[in-house]
Amino acid sequence: MNHAAAHLTDRDRDSAVELVQQAYADGRLNPAELEQRLELALTATSAQELEPIVGDLPPAEVVRLGSTGGRVVRTGDWDVPRRLRIDSEYGRVRLDLSQALIRHPRIDIELWLTYGGGVIILPAGASANADGVRTGWGSVIFKPAGRRRPGGLHVQITGELAYGRLTIRNSRK
Template sequence: MNEADRDRAVELVQQAYAEGRLGSTELESRLERALTATCADELRPIVADLPDETVRLWSLGGRLTRTGAWPVPRRLRVESEYGRVRLDLSRAHIPHRRVDIELRLTYGHATIIVPPGAGADIDGVHAAWGRVTCRTPARPRLGGLDVHVTGNLPYGRLTIRASRK
């Protein structure tokens, strides 16, 4: 089991508590079990009844654009064969401290615009012949949005930058 699995379980439990789906006693119990788990099998029952929805956006050759006050899910999977993707998080409604974005760009191009103070971790992005440009720090400032980008860009391109506003 890796730390990312444990962190994900802890975050799901905390989110469920913040949304009122768990009481404080249940929160404490689940957090203790998550933090002392030694394998992934011990984490599964802790989060089995908690939603962890991934929203999927897909395009073959067109444009995928999200701007303005759009609701950003906790997990977003974006797939584009030849198209262009633009995700502007600078004015979006983001109820989470962390957002995970998984990209599958065969030949496409993605631009992700983050709000000031946000960080973008791109360590999980694999670009064979593609190109990745990140103009933001990997870690957010205190209280800033934490964006984790993973995925595969065989020939695709990814640009991440902070909002100019």
């Protein structure tokens, strides 16, 4: 058996559950289909078992932002997408989620920063995980208080920082 192909991560399962829940919220699944697919997703033991559960559902759209030398800044009352990818070669990134409109229980932020750095400010009660961020000469400073809470916002951060620094903290308000 090919163990690499059969391996199922918590992230795979979480993604499948979120796709099913979004399809229900969008009216593409009825309550019985929602219940059936969620049960199958939560009891799946391999990545192959997830494919028929979500194979007919569209993936969450990724919003892409980029900069070569400028800044990427989002603050105040901005609409946060479910998935956000930011590419910046020399610029800085500042994402302030503390007053933003967030419609999803989990958001994924993918950062590809070569020389620039970034700051992500979480709203009160939110949790985050930056274990998926790879660093070269860069660093990740992780300051959020508390663990993931059922029903609370969770921010999953992935990507790569070659030389920059990423700071993740809670809002000071």
